[in-house]
Amino acid sequence: MHMRNRLFPVLAAAALILGGCGGAAEPVVGVVLPFTGEAAPYGEHIREGINLAVEEVNATGGVKGKPLKVLFEDSATDDETGKAAARKLIEQDHVLAIIGGATSSVTMAILEDVCEPAKVVLLSPAASSPNLSGKSPYFLRVYPSDTLEAARMADMAGHELRLKRLVIFAEAGEYGRGYKKALMDRYTRIKNRKVIKVFNFMPGDRDFGAMIQEAAGINPDGIFLIGYMGSVSSLVNDIRAAGITIPILTSGSLTDDFPAVAGAAAEGVLFASPSFRAIGNKDQVESFIKAFKARYGREPGDYAAYGYDALRVMAQVMAAGDKLTRTAVHMAIRTPASEYEGVTGNILFGNEGDVVASPTTFIISDGAIMRYKDYLEAGGTPPGQPSDGNED
Numbered sequence: 001m002h003m004r005n006r007l008f009p010v011l012a013a014a015a016l017i018l019g020g021c022g023g024a025a026e027p028v029v030g031v032v033l034p035f036t037g038e039a040a041p042y043g044e045h046i047r048e049g050i051n052l053a054v055e056e057v058n059a060t061g062g063v064k065g066k067p068l069k070v071l072f073e074d075s076a077t078d079d080e081t082g083k084a085a086a087r088k089l090i091e092q093d094h095v096l097a098i099i100g101g102a103t104s105s106v107t108m109a110i111l112e113d114v115c116e117p118a119k120v121v122l123l124s125p126a127a128s129s130p131n132l133s134g135k136s137p138y139f140l141r142v143y144p145s146d147t148l149e150a151a152r153m154a155d156m157a158g159h160e161l162r163l164k165r166l167v168i169f170a171e172a173g174e175y176g177r178g179y180k181k182a183l184m185d186r187y188t189r190i191k192n193r194k195v196i197k198v199f200n201f202m203p204g205d206r207d208f209g210a211m212i213q214e215a216a217g218i219n220p221d222g223i224f225l226i227g228y229m230g231s232v233s234s235l236v237n238d239i240r241a242a243g244i245t246i247p248i249l250t251s252g253s254l255t256d257d258f259p260a261v262a263g264a265a266a267e268g269v270l271f272a273s274p275s276f277r278a279i280g281n282k283d284q285v286e287s288f289i290k291a292f293k294a295r296y297g298r299e300p301g302d303y304a305a306y307g308y309d310a311l312r313v314m315a316q317v318m319a320a321g322d323k324l325t326r327t328a329v330h331m332a333i334r335t336p337a338s339e340y341e342g343v344t345g346n347i348l349f350g351n352e353g354d355v356v357a358s359p360t361t362f363i364i365s366d367g368a369i370m371r372y373k374d375y376l377e378a379g380g381t382p383p384g385q386p387s388d389g390n391e392d
Contacts, residue, residue, distance in 0.1 A: 027063035027318050030071050030089030032100030037077025038203050039228055041255055042102040042303050046125050049307030052295050057315045068315055075101050079109035086114040097121040097329045099310050104129035104174035111139050121330050125310035129178035134352035142310045142347055144274050144357040149252050150182035152272045152359045157249055158190035161382060163222035167215045168198045169235055171227035179226045179251050196220060206234045212242050225250040233262040240265040247384035256301040259367050266364040268383045274357040276305035279345040288343040309342035316340055
């Protein structure tokens with residue numbers, strides 16, 4: 001598969017700095033992802049994208065003429081397990097950098113307690129909490145911060161759907177806290193828009209009956225769910241089973257399996273995400289989909305695409321330095337050598353380690369994920385109406 005990579009030479013000054021570092025024998029990257037626990041579905045999708053990228057890199061000569069090696073470790077969706085996995089990769093396997101984690105909480109733990117003290121780059125393919133922005137010079141991510149997604153959904157709730165009274169269900173942890181704050185900050189700045197109740201729940205919770213009954217009793221115009229797919233699926237089903245028919249909006253941490261997992265209760269659910277099909281270069285996207293289908297027999301989801309790009313960026317950065325060292329990776333990833341035209345769009349890290357990618361809004365319609373714009377153009381009706389029919 002031909003990729004239109006734009007590999008920039010490292011600046012001469014940076015090359016001199018890198019030249020002073022000792023080289024590693026082989027290009028080895030560690031990966032910490034959840035293959036068990038609450039976030040396991042994300043980890044498996046990301047791993048598939050990474051494995052496809054490794055095959056392509058090695059089929060075209062590897063890194064500096066050497067096969068790129070990737071070592072996977074399971075975070076088990078647990079901070080302490082994730083940190084132990086990262087330490088093993090750094091101290092025993094001597095990896096040059098780490099790709100991970102998938103959840104914001106595990107990513108933050110690995111960054112603060114392992115990667116930053118060891119001066120090892122951590123590149124996340126999925127962690128999206130705004131609190132990670134600018135956290136460390138050793139942290140970058142190909143997946144954008146939730147700030148843009150939360151703002152888009154706040155505008156949808158407050159302006160497009162004209163929902164005045166919102167109830168929020170938010171999963172405890174780094175992801176839920178960051179998204180919730182960004183959503184509330186934006187939504188409550190809209191005239192006459194209020195968050196009337198926030199229900200916080202723990203990862204893995206599945207019993208929401210009491211919370212839902214309380215939410216129904218305060219008559220919100222809409223419900224916003226912030227969490228990973230298992231919890232969101234349970235909440236959607238419990239809300240609809242309770243006879244609540246108001247609009248449900250969610251954070252974008254959903255895989256393509258969501259309509260099947262949540263079933264009929266998912267109908268009409270709205271969310272936004274930086275979908276690679278919407279923001280990536282058309283030729284890149286088509287080539288990636290074709291290669292993924294040939295490898296796995298089905299089309300890729302967004303998390304596979306972000307895993308794929310994370311590995312391609314890392315391989316490019318490793319090739320850019322004059323030696324295979326952790327210092328060389330850190331120096332090169334902060335130069336134009338890291339700019340990469342990927343399937344998830346043009347990756348260019350800002351000063352805070354973030355990329356910019358506009359989220360696209362989607363709706364579950366007839367059991368499938370559909371762009372909200374296409375849904376409306378096809379004659380679909382916006383979910384719900386405000387209690388009094390007035391904008392303000």
